[in-house]
Amino acid sequence: MRKPILAGNWKMNKTRDEVIQFTLAVTNRLPDDVDCIVCAPAIYLRDLVKRSPSHLHIGAQNMHEKDFGAYTGEVSPIMLKDTGVEYVILGHSERREYFNETDEKINEKIKKALEVGLKPIVCVGEKLETREAGKTNELLESQITKAFTGVTIDDTANVVIAYEPIWAIGTGKSADAKTAEEACGFIRNVLGKVLSPKVASEIRILYGGSVKESNISEYMAERDVDGALVGGASLKPESFIELCEKTA
Numbered sequence: 001m002r003k004p005i006l007a008g009n010w011k012m013n014k015t016r017d018e019v020i021q022f023t024l025a026v027t028n029r030l031p032d033d034v035d036c037i038v039c040a041p042a043i044y045l046r047d048l049v050k051r052s053p054s055h056l057h058i059g060a061q062n063m064h065e066k067d068f069g070a071y072t073g074e075v076s077p078i079m080l081k082d083t084g085v086e087y088v089i090l091g092h093s094e095r096r097e098y099f100n101e102t103d104e105k106i107n108e109k110i111k112k113a114l115e116v117g118l119k120p121i122v123c124v125g126e127k128l129e130t131r132e133a134g135k136t137n138e139l140l141e142s143q144i145t146k147a148f149t150g151v152t153i154d155d156t157a158n159v160v161i162a163y164e165p166i167w168a169i170g171t172g173k174s175a176d177a178k179t180a181e182e183a184c185g186f187i188r189n190v191l192g193k194v195l196s197p198k199v200a201s202e203i204r205i206l207y208g209g210s211v212k213e214s215n216i217s218e219y220m221a222e223r224d225v226d227g228a229l230v231g232g233a234s235l236k237p238e239s240f241i242e243l244c245e246k247t248a
């Protein structure tokens with residue numbers, strides 16, 4: 001039985017006051033049978049770890065692949081771990097597109113996150129032109145295979161995958177539930193080959209891209225969708241609570 005996940009990706013949003021207000025607003029209001037996560041800007045992670053109710057899990061949105069060194073402006077995986085963070089989003093399409101993150105770099109980050117004991121939320125997904133060219137599965141297979149090169153089966157209990165079609169992110173044009181299920185099912189098959197069928201049946205796979213309170217139940221009704229990675233709709237505490245409830 002895979003426990004559902006609702007992960008909020010706040011991206012580069014919120015002031016510190018708003019972060020604190022959020023933690024107060026969600027206290028005692030999140031369901032126990034869902035892993036409720038917020039992935040926040042690095043500068044707020046310590047506040048969140050200290051102030052959040054125990055059933056709100058905290059994640060970062062990125063990390064460097066090295067422990068320490070001369071990498072001005074970067075945040076190290078050791079620092080995240082030290083701060084008490086549990087999850088880290090890796091390979092988000094905005095990082096791939098605006099910060100030139102390659103599959104190889106993402107693979108290094110996944111291995112490092114697992115080594116230090118962080119749980120990676122690994123994002124994959126296609127551009128509109130890839131879908132229109134009928135090459136979605138080819139791309140997903142390549143992204144997943146490269147992401148998990150050199151990762152051993154023993155490490156993967158803590159891995160989460162997010163299928164996020166780029167054309168659906170922040171556009172209001174979400175993928176329909178059938179499209180999400182097809183992609184998540186395909187990813188599970190690829191994981192079966194790359195890792196093992198048992199691991200693939202246990203890994204949680206999320207859908208992301210314009211998920212909101214009004215459509216989340218459609219995705220949760222699908223067999224291979226174990227939750228959602230939500231950007232815009234996760235920012236307000238009331239919406240976040242409703243999304244978490246509907247993920248259960």
Ligand code: PGA
Binds near residue numbers: 168211229
């Ligand atoms: P969105 O973002 O829910 O605002 O479309 C999702 C994401 O980028 O993770």
